[in-house]
Amino acid sequence: MFYSFRFLFLSIITCFYVLGPSCSQLQYPCKPPYDKYQFCDTSLPIKTRAKSLISLLTLDEKIRQLSDNATQISRLGIPAYEWWSESLHGIATNGPGISFNGTIQSATGFPQVILTAAAFNRTLWREIAKAVAVEARAMYNLGQAGLTFFAPNINIFRDPRWGRGQETPGEDPMVTSAYAIEYVTGFQGQNQRGSKHPYRERRFLNDDDQRSGSLMLSACCKHYTAYDLEKWGGHTRYDFDAKVTKQDMEDTYQPPFKSCIVQGRASCLMCSYNRVNGIPACADRDLLHKARNDWGFKGYITSDCDAVATIFENNNFTKTKEEAVAVALKAGTDINCGTYMLRHMKSAIDQGKVLEEDIDRALFNLFSVLLQLGLFDGNPARRQFGNLGSQNVCSSEHKTLALEAAMQGIVLLKNNQKFLPWNKNDISSVAIIGPMANTMNIGGDYTGFSCNPESILQGLKNYVKDTFYAAGCQDVPCNSTAGIPEALSIAKEAEYVIVVAGLDLSQETEDLDRYSLLLPGHQMALIRAVASVSKKPVVLVLTGGGPVDVSFAEGDQQIASIIWIGYPGETGGKALSQILFGEYNPGGRLPMTWYPESFTSIPMTDMSMRADPSRGYPGRTYRFYTGERVYGFGHGLSYTNFNYKILSAPERLSLSGQVKGKSRRYIRQGGGNGLDYVLVDDVAYCDSLRFHVQISIINHGDIDGSQVVLLFSQVPKSFTGAPERQIVGFDRVHALAYRSVETSILVDPCEHLSIVNEQGSKILPLGDHTLMVEDLKHTLSIEA
Numbered sequence: 001m002f003y004s005f006r007f008l009f010l011s012i013i014t015c016f017y018v019l020g021p022s023c024s025q026l027q028y029p030c031k032p033p034y035d036k037y038q039f040c041d042t043s044l045p046i047k048t049r050a051k052s053l054i055s056l057l058t059l060d061e062k063i064r065q066l067s068d069n070a071t072q073i074s075r076l077g078i079p080a081y082e083w084w085s086e087s088l089h090g091i092a093t094n095g096p097g098i099s100f101n102g103t104i105q106s107a108t109g110f111p112q113v114i115l116t117a118a119a120f121n122r123t124l125w126r127e128i129a130k131a132v133a134v135e136a137r138a139m140y141n142l143g144q145a146g147l148t149f150f151a152p153n154i155n156i157f158r159d160p161r162w163g164r165g166q167e168t169p170g171e172d173p174m175v176t177s178a179y180a181i182e183y184v185t186g187f188q189g190q191n192q193r194g195s196k197h198p199y200r201e202r203r204f205l206n207d208d209d210q211r212s213g214s215l216m217l218s219a220c221c222k223h224y225t226a227y228d229l230e231k232w233g234g235h236t237r238y239d240f241d242a243k244v245t246k247q248d249m250e251d252t253y254q255p256p257f258k259s260c261i262v263q264g265r266a267s268c269l270m271c272s273y274n275r276v277n278g279i280p281a282c283a284d285r286d287l288l289h290k291a292r293n294d295w296g297f298k299g300y301i302t303s304d305c306d307a308v309a310t311i312f313e314n315n316n317f318t319k320t321k322e323e324a325v326a327v328a329l330k331a332g333t334d335i336n337c338g339t340y341m342l343r344h345m346k347s348a349i350d351q352g353k354v355l356e357e358d359i360d361r362a363l364f365n366l367f368s369v370l371l372q373l374g375l376f377d378g379n380p381a382r383r384q385f386g387n388l389g390s391q392n393v394c395s396s397e398h399k400t401l402a403l404e405a406a407m408q409g410i411v412l413l414k415n416n417q418k419f420l421p422w423n424k425n426d427i428s429s430v431a432i433i434g435p436m437a438n439t440m441n442i443g444g445d446y447t448g449f450s451c452n453p454e455s456i457l458q459g460l461k462n463y464v465k466d467t468f469y470a471a472g473c474q475d476v477p478c479n480s481t482a483g484i485p486e487a488l489s490i491a492k493e494a495e496y497v498i499v500v501a502g503l504d505l506s507q508e509t510e511d512l513d514r515y516s517l518l519l520p521g522h523q524m525a526l527i528r529a530v531a532s533v534s535k536k537p538v539v540l541v542l543t544g545g546g547p548v549d550v551s552f553a554e555g556d557q558q559i560a561s562i563i564w565i566g567y568p569g570e571t572g573g574k575a576l577s578q579i580l581f582g583e584y585n586p587g588g589r590l591p592m593t594w595y596p597e598s599f600t601s602i603p604m605t606d607m608s609m610r611a612d613p614s615r616g617y618p619g620r621t622y623r624f625y626t627g628e629r630v631y632g633f634g635h636g637l638s639y640t641n642f643n644y645k646i647l648s649a650p651e652r653l654s655l656s657g658q659v660k661g662k663s664r665r666y667i668r669q670g671g672g673n674g675l676d677y678v679l680v681d682d683v684a685y686c687d688s689l690r691f692h693v694q695i696s697i698i699n700h701g702d703i704d705g706s707q708v709v710l711l712f713s714q715v716p717k718s719f720t721g722a723p724e725r726q727i728v729g730f731d732r733v734h735a736l737a738y739r740s741v742e743t744s745i746l747v748d749p750c751e752h753l754s755i756v757n758e759q760g761s762k763i764l765p766l767g768d769h770t771l772m773v774e775d776l777k778h779t780l781s782i783e784a
């Protein structure tokens, strides 16, 4: 594929730049004289065109479509197609469908997702997805990218050691769902219908959505499901068996996937490597059918790359390779990223394990998506998006958005006595110290080639004339203390000191989980030593996606401020400078709990979300974790002070007349305490129960600022297995100094005030629910 792909790309370049866009070298399906085929007829429905194309293929041709590297079908004028391109937070180099070796040699490097998530700003998330989509289509037009991308990663950041937690929007299912919806609709170029919370709207796609050109690009909800372990304690992602209860599955692991499909209308779902309760995800018929039957999924299902091979090779789930191929296809996996189906499908058919019609079903899903993408509509240069080119990549608009994202996401964790912001004119000299200061590798994983790569050090140098720099540690692992004396000598000289430390991809990435939450090697010793000799307290800047236990720094008076910048990407130095010097007032909030090092005594393999005191298990994430934390979910400071007022919210909600039959139930718990509830499935008109919570946010300081409003809820009594609290809605607002703003958060009781019981059913407890914003509380009584 690489070769044919390179050929495709070279010929397009020649066409565009030598002969013009209509030249005959350009490779695309349905090019004359092949445009006479029925599958090229844009006046016909997608279904008809897909079926017609399949009917023309031989069995061998069909099998050669079941790989990400789909083979050309020359006699029908169909060129090869590479399904695998990556776009997690900008066009990445990871997939073979992308080439930076052409007219376009770089693309905008947006911050890693965990930092963008910390902005809690739906508009921002959507704008980024739209910008990445524009760059992707531009690269496609130049033969440098495909149309099908394997993003977003919406697994729950369940364990702080997870190497890919950085790729996700964090630990909360509702926030992750919201991110998935914005990313997918923005990237696929669909209009988002309904309000900010389009719950339950448009459960199923209309045929009407399946027009050619209805998809700008294809996004993929991955990795389905309960995938969040790379390599830990003798387990790898290729063979890990995630043991998940029905309750955790329903209220933690599945909601982002459901939202990604139901509201996001994603055209791709990727099944993961791991097993879920014994069954490899790509071989799990119930799991994959749930997406199609219950959620109305209409796209294609791809395996993670080589996840069909691992069914046999790593999991021993089948006795033969042919059985692995058969079980995956029959379960609903439509295409194998990798070559396993390519190599073993023929013998699986010969052995009677697969029928040609099983393959036809897969091809129908695959071609339907390609048809919706307009791939079979003829010359791409003459169609929608055909005018996008290199002028649309690394545009100043996109670079500004990347900077905006980094600034909005950066979290101020500590700021003693308003040590920050600094006044630019008052500063004579700054020492910049640390292993992450002078590196370009600040994009996190799934990064491509950035437009204008710049280190944090360079970004700061543009702001302060007199800077000194010392690495302190030779690299992030920081094996040696040899660099510390040099760092101390510049720390003593300078008026102000910034230490840039934390994690990089040598500590956390794909195939690499951490074992400790402490800063690597001698980093802590470096920070402490620098803080103890500097003239003034220092500012500690932390990089990385996963949380680190920096309780030493939180408690150290010589460390006045701590700022988390995640993997900010190419604009990180500038974003940090704007925050240090008060040109931007930080408003990011942590989208995940920062646990202490003691958390690492629990096995990473334990998928339980809920605490279990009987075995000393503390639970996971802010919803269930009962232990100490370094910083909690939602922590984040501002240079100004905000207050809240709940302006309006109902005090009573009556379900009368809404509940079907005998569905009101009562749970008796120990000690005679009980709980009345109704099954959400039995509430006839959930939508009519929705209400708004009107909140006023008052800025009490003399600095303008953005504030993230997090609305939580708590169910009536202590109910076994209920979360401590859960997010009901969120919004990011901007308030001028000494002024207030209002926001209105839509609450859907069936969706947000419900909890999941041990059988995996959603229940709505009756009685007094508590709505909470910071320390404000409001009681809402739900009656049957």
Ligand SMILES: *[C@@H]1O[C@H](CO)[C@@H](O)[C@H](O)[C@H]1NC(C)=O
Pocket (backbone or CB within 6 Å): 001, 002, 003, 069, 070, 071, 072, 096
């Ligand atoms: C893609 O498949 C073709 C055969 O159809 C093969 O020649 C090529 O090497 C493959 N490319 C990659 C990257 O595997």
Ligand SMILES: *[C@@H]1O[C@H](CO)[C@@H](O)[C@H](O)[C@H]1NC(C)=O
Pocket (backbone or CB within 6 Å): 101
């Ligand atoms: C890019 O192309 C140049 C020659 O034009 C080649 O030397 C180089 O290896 C290519 N790089 C990649 C990553 O393909």
Ligand SMILES: *[C@@H]1O[C@H](CO)[C@@H](O)[C@H](O)[C@H]1NC(C)=O
Pocket (backbone or CB within 6 Å): 239, 314, 315, 316
């Ligand atoms: C699969 O079987 C092989 C030997 O047949 C064994 O080495 C391996 O540990 C088994 N793997 C699993 C996940 O059971």
Ligand SMILES: *[C@@H]1O[C@H](CO)[C@@H](O)[C@H](O)[C@H]1NC(C)=O
Pocket (backbone or CB within 6 Å): 475, 477, 479
């Ligand atoms: C770190 O130290 C270990 C042994 O203590 C050594 O094997 C390794 O190469 C060192 N790494 C670096 C980057 O210096």
Ligand SMILES: *[C@@H]1O[C@H](CO)[C@@H](O)[C@H](O)[C@H]1NC(C)=O
Pocket (backbone or CB within 6 Å): 121, 123, 124, 127, 404, 408, 706, 707, 732, 733, 734
């Ligand atoms: C949310 O993001 C958008 C897009 O970057 C931005 O225009 C808006 O100001 C942000 N909202 C707040 C309150 O920061």
